[in-house]
Amino acid sequence: MKSIYVGNLSFDTTPEQLRELFSMHGEVKSVKVVSDRYTGKPRGFAFVEMDDEVVESAINAVDGTELEGRSLKVNLAKPRGVWRMRRPRH
Numbered sequence: 508m509k510s511i512y513v514g515n516l517s518f519d520t521t522p523e524q525l526r527e528l529f530s531m532h533g534e535v536k537s538v539k540v541v542s543d544r545y546t547g548k549p550r551g552f553a554f555v556e557m558d559d560e561v562v563e564s565a566i567n568a569v570d571g572t573e574l575e576g577r578s579l580k581v582n583l584a585k586p587r588g589v590w591r592m593r594r595p596r597h
Contacts, residue, residue, distance in 0.1 A: 508536055509562045510584035514552045516540070517575035524574065525553055530566050533561030554584055 513525060522538040529535050536556040542549050557565055562583065570581040 508556050509559050509564060511555045511557065512552065512580075512584040513555060513569075514551060514580040514583055515577050516549070516551050516579070517577050518549045518551060520549070520553070520575050522553070528569060528572075528574060529557065529565055532565035533557050536550060561580055570596050 511529075519526070520540065522540050526528070526535050534557065538553060538555050540549055540553040566581050566583065568597045569579060572579055
């Protein structure tokens with residue numbers, strides 16, 4: 508199973524909308540719309556988990572499509588540790 512990053516989401520996008528969109532391309536295992544830990548407001552991106560064999564075709568099919576008036580940016584999610592290894596901002 509692989510995780511797909513979905514960016515440029517409207518703050519009104521629901522997990523159900525993403526599940527419906529991606530399920531056209533294979534079975535969706537999970538959907539997580541990321542929210543700010545302090546305010547609880549959506550951050551404009553999500554992760555969708557699907558089986559390995561359908562991930563590439565789902566990414567290609569959904570990348571650039573419009574949802575809630577916004578053009579989605581879709582790609583394979585990077586492992587969590589990659590984000591923590593970035594250099595600090597000065």
